[in-house]
Amino acid sequence: MRIALVNPITRRSQGYHTSGSYIPQLGLQVLARLVPDEHEVEIIDEVFGPEETDTSLTPDRYDLVGVTAYTSGAPRAYEIAAACRQRGIKTIMGGPHAWACPDEAAQHFDSVAIGECDEIWPEILRDAAAGNLKPVYQGTLSSLDATGFGEADQAIEPINGKYTISAIQTSRGCPVGCEFCSVTRFNGSAIRRRDIADIIEEWNRTSKKILFVVDDNFFGVGPSHAEWAKELLRAIAKHGKKRIWFGQTTINMGDDPEGLRLAYRAGCRSMLIGFETLNEETLKQYHKGINCKNLSRYRTLVRGFHKAGISVFGAFIIGSDGDTPRAVADTALAAVRMGIDIIQITNLTPLPGTKMFERLRTAGRLRAVKYPEDWERYTFSETVYDPEGMTARELDETVYELRHGAATRSWVWKRAFRTLVHTRSLTTAMFVLETNRGWKRMAKIQLRLDEARFGFSPQRSARLDRIFDSFRMHLRPRIPVEA
DSSP, X not given: OEEEEEEOOOSSOOOGGGSSOOOOOHHHHHHHHTSOTTSEEEEEEGGGOSXXXXXXXXXXXXXXXXXXXXXXXXHHHHHHHHHHHHHTOEEEEESHHHHHOHHHHHTTSSEEEESOOTTTHHHHHHHHHTTOOOSEEEOOOOOOTTTOTTOOOTTOOOTTOOOSSEEEOXXXXXXXXXXXXXXXXXXXXXXXXXXXXXXXXHHTTOOSSEEEEOOSSSSOSSHHHHHHHHHHHHHHHHHSOOOEEEEEEOGGGGGOHHHHHHHHHTTEEEEEEEEEOSOHHHHHHTTXXXXXXXXXXXXXXXXXXXXXXXXXXXXXXXXXXXXXXXXXXXXXXXXXXXXXXXXXXXXXXXXXXXHHHHHHHHTTOBSOOSTTGGGGGOSSSSOOBOOSSSOHHHHHHHHHHXXXXXXXXXXXXXXXXXXXXXXXXXXXXXXXXXXXXXXXXXXXXXXXXXXXXXXXXXXXXXXXXHHHXXXXXXXXXXXXXXX
């Protein structure tokens, strides 16, 4: 049997995949590794464009097409399924959106796989080969430590492009349970770990110079989580190939000097941290308790990462019930003053399958409800609900104004130099430089879409000048005060 695994991308927004680095859709590489030798498998990733999907999915080339999709890519996934159905090719959909909206996905695909698919994938392939594909397959939260699940085929590349970064997963699950996030529901609240020896073996098979550790919460939230992470870091430093890598963690890692030193020694140069907001009441509404406990110490914890040589990639969300139009600029300025090296500010987006989606839908506050077409608007760059402290248009325009400033002002080199001063690590500063260059390229691409959408170009403003002027300030190392 010949199998195509496809990652569809929304065409409404360029999205994060246009920032210059091409990161694997790791779920497809994991499934590719589990395909038995008697079958052939190829990956098509639309981060490189939709042309290959449109031309290659023919019955003389493939017998089964498997599609994974985030919510914004769902309409494109349904287009692909329709084309395959017209050509007589069997299709199956999995991933976060199929899990959240299985009945909707079943209207377009021959079969739907709900939840994690490692364990059920061999059964799916046997049924497909026998011409007996079931309408629904229910996945389970598999054990990762003894089964080999979670391991990716690091050698496979898409037939329509080449990734520039490798990706690997060492654990699944997150105990935090943020209201806007589906990870705890999809992957469970317990952190499930892979065998360290298996991780190192896969680590050494990665082929790119930069590696993304995709775990949703690398360091975890308690002492046992931290000890496991440190054991893995020691193994990477001792037995792993040298790689510059970045991951995702919670702010509490900044309080563990030993863990941070081990991470740097193992090659870590940046950690993405969900700060989300500087508003305590909003953090409570988001159910982000670990941030509530550390809110007054944000600056100190950021400095903890810097002292170890690791940059901080800070993620913020704008649009909570407590936010006003000033929140975008105020958050950006506060992030700069905290010393955050890479700043990501996105629109609050209630994805299906999250508690937030259910709350806003029950309250009648969702705006983009013409499904499935409107799923394409759930890109984190457009407001798809009615905020309380401003209109959706006001929120979108303030984010547009900041994006315009990021695209048109000079700041990338200044930010990298500031990182060099704070971390005293040239490799960390270079990582920050390249990442911020990518964000600026993304902002420029998105800017053309914004100008067409809003019909105006923002004027230079004093509040944006303060943000970008602050990249020049405080270049000497300082002992941060409590926020």
